[in-house]
Amino acid sequence: MNDNLKLLIDEAEKAGCKVELKPLLKDYTTFRIGGEAAALFELDSVQKCQRLIPFAAKNNIPYFVLGRGSNILADDRKTDLAIFRINGSAPEMIGENTIRCFAGVPLVKLCGFALDNELGGLEFAYGIPGSVGGAVYMNAGAYGGEMKDVLASVTALDKSGNIREYFADELKMSYRHSRFMDSGEVILSAGFRLQNADKDSIKARMSELMEKRRSKQPLEFPSAGSTFKRPEGAYAAQLIEECGLKGFTVGNAQVSEKHSGFVINRGGASFDDVMSVIAEVKRTVAEKTGYKLDCEPIIISEREEYRK
Ligand SMILES: Cc1cc2nc3c(=O)[nH]c(=O)nc-3n(C[C@H](O)[C@H](O)[C@H](O)COP(=O)(O)OP(=O)(O)OC[C@H]3O[C@@H](n4cnc5c(N)ncnc54)[C@H](O)[C@@H]3O)c2cc1C
Numbered sequence: 387m388n389d390n391l392k393l394l395i396d397e398a399e400k401a402g403c404k405v406e407l408k409p410l411l412k413d414y415t416t417f418r419i420g421g422e423a424a425a426l427f428e429l430d431s432v433q434k435c436q437r438l439i440p441f442a443a444k445n446n447i448p449y450f451v452l453g454r455g456s457n458i459l460a461d462d463r464k465t466d467l468a469i470f471r472i473n474g475s476a477p478e479m480i481g482e483n484t485i486r487c488f489a490g491v492p493l494v495k496l497c498g499f500a501l502d503n504e505l506g507g508l509e510f511a512y513g514i515p516g517s518v519g520g521a522v523y524m525n526a527g528a529y530g531g532e533m534k535d536v537l538a539s540v541t542a543l544d545k546s547g548n549i550r551e552y553f554a555d556e557l558k559m560s561y562r563h564s565r566f567m568d569s570g571e572v573i574l575s576a577g578f579r580l581q582n583a584d585k586d587s588i589k590a591r592m593s594e595l596m597e598k599r600r601s602k603q604p605l606e607f608p609s610a611g612s613t614f615k616r617p618e619g620a621y622a623a624q625l626i627e628e629c630g631l632k633g634f635t636v637g638n639a640q641v642s643e644k645h646s647g648f649v650i651n652r653g654g655a656s657f658d659d660v661m662s663v664i665a666e667v668k669r670t671v672a673e674k675t676g677y678k679l680d681c682e683p684i685i686i687s688e689r690e691e692y693r694k
Pocket of ligand 1: 416450451452453454455456457458472489490513514515516517518519520521522523524525526527528566571572573574603605609610611612684
């Protein structure tokens with residue numbers, strides 16, 4: 387272990403942070419794929435984020451900020467990354483229709499809190515298996531709703547330890563994009579402005595959308611959700627199906643037979659299996675339809691070809 391990583395571990399222990407040495411990323415991603423990282427730090431408060439993330443930056447320790455790992459495709463090869471896993475805490479009301487919560491709160495918990503407080507607007511997010519931070523970062527969306535429709539403000543931390551509050555119109559949110567993809571800031575908390583709504587109707591809409599997910603998506607297999615972004619003017623799943631790639635398999639990775647937009651891990655799939663399926667899908671779809679498909683999950687890999 388290098389000296390700087392030892393310093394970070396000491397600092398984390400002083401801050402009361404749980405640390406796991408040599409964690410396997412497959413244990414922290416919904417794809418259940420990913421090799422050993424240097425160490426994993428559980429950050430369950432703004433204070434811990436503010437203490438440890440700038441410390442790593444200052445000491446040139448390469449790191450990755452992880453939420454619930456539901457949009458991650460991690461290499462099985464070992465990496466030197468320190469993983470900051472932002473997780474935990476609870477939402478709170480800060481105004482009549484406004485909820486604020488730490489980035490580590492699971493979306494399902496935020497949706498449940500909105501329901502309990504008879505606030506509508508987040509129904510679309512029920513069933514997205516991410517954290518608030520990951521959902522803001524990705525501008526997650528489904529069934530006609532997106533995070534950008536309900537966000538009021540976000541606080542974020544830069545590498546020097548400065549905290550800044552952004553209002554909704556400064557977040558540069560568009561389809562699966564937010565300013566945080568370019569700025570490298572860490573999302574600490576988010577405020578959501580919602581509308582008063584009837585509890586039963588919120589609940590009914592959530593159940594209806596969850597049922598749609600269960601019937602259409604291969605939730606019985608590990609995955610990172612939709613593997614490809616929606617190209618302008620078409621649907622990735624439809625293009626893939628038209629190209630005859632439904633069920634296309636390499637090793638233990640497969641274009642789902644239930645939903646062609648998902649690449650699934652049928653059990654023990656490797657990173658290379660998944661990347662081979664993705665490469666073949668992209669190649670065939672481009673050749674047969676002219677559409678260029680882009681990958682939605684964020685890749686963690688130190689191989690030159692996968693670095694941005
Ligand atoms: C079965 C299934 C269904 C899905 N359905 C949908 C869907 O309907 N719609 C949709 O949009 N997505 C969907 N997803 C994808 C995924 O759930 C979302 O993108 C989710 O928002 C990712 O959140 P996360 O906490 O898991 O982030 P991670 O996967 O842990 O991270 C994703 C990215 O966000 C960054 N990040 C995470 N937290 C922070 C933070 N606090 N500050 C800065 N950066 C951060 C990470 O560095 C990484 O680059 C689905 C995934 C699965 C497995």
